Amino acid sequence: MFWIGDLNFRLVEGYSSEETERLVRKGELIKLLDKDQLRQVMSSGEAFSELSEQLPTFPPTYKFEFNSSRYDIK
Numbered sequence: 001m002f003w004i005g006d007l008n009f010r011l012v013e014g015y016s017s018e019e020t021e022r023l024v025r026k027g028e029l030i031k032l033l034d035k036d037q038l039r040q041v042m043s044s045g046e047a048f049s050e051l052s053e054q055l056p057t058f059p060p061t062y063k064f065e066f067n068s069s070r071y072d073i074k
Contacts, residue, residue, distance in 0.1 A: 011032060011035040011036060012035050012036075012040065014035045020032065027059075029056065029057075030055075
């Protein structure tokens, strides 16, 4: 199966970047998953409803700020 398109799902409104960073540092990923766009469209049947996946056990990944080793969490 191939999916083509903008599959860059994000968190829906609810947490500032500072709050998101704090939750990641504390390992409170389940709170972030509650705001996850992909999970929401899957549960509503809008997309990927026929697929399933395990809950991630790792923090979100980000791109780095230009020319640094700091994450850009915007």
